[in-house]
Amino acid sequence: MKIRTAVTAAAALIWCGALVQIAASQESFPDEPGRDAMMLACTQCHSPGKMILADLTKEDWEFVVYDMIGRGAPVHEEDLADLVKYLQDNFATDK
Numbered sequence: 501m502k503i504r505t506a507v508t509a510a511a512a513l514i515w516c517g518a519l520v521q522i523a524a525s526q527e528s529f530p531d532e533p534g535r536d537a538m539m540l541a542c543t544q545c546h547s548p549g550k551m552i553l554a555d556l557t558k559e560d561w562e563f564v565v566y567d568m569i570g571r572g573a574p575v576h577e578e579d580l581a582d583l584v585k586y587l588q589d590n591f592a593t594d595k
């Protein structure tokens with residue numbers, strides 16, 4: 501019984517790892533303006549998978565970017581518009 505539990509736990513771990521890999525794959529993050537800024541500024545405290553899991557409207561995304569800048573995300577001013585648009589285009593629930 502104990503061994504079986506351990507095997508199940510190990511399988512679950514591997515499965516989670518695979519999911520993270522898929523979430524972080526190229527396809528989820530198309531190479532458009534704003535992508536590099538996101539990968540640079542938004543993956544320092546949490547993984548880019550956060551963008552995929554987030555359940556946010558366009559308006560929420562704009563707010564989140566300013567919120568994250570307030571927390572210390574290093575977004576250059578000239579990248580700001582592209583970054584917000586990138587997040588809205590790819591991850592907004594009302595896109």
Ligand code: HEC
Pocket residue numbers: 538541542543544545546550551554555564565568569571572573574575587
């Ligand atoms: C200085 C650290 C830091 C940086 C840099 C950062 N974040 Fe966050 N982020 C956090 C923390 C802390 C939370 C709240 C705790 C959590 O959900 O993990 C959070 C939560 C989030 C959430 C979930 C919010 C929700 O309401 O569902 C999203 C989406 C997000 N961040 C996106 C971004 C984006 C986009 C950037 C780049 C502009 C970014 N983060 C950069 C620290 C950071």
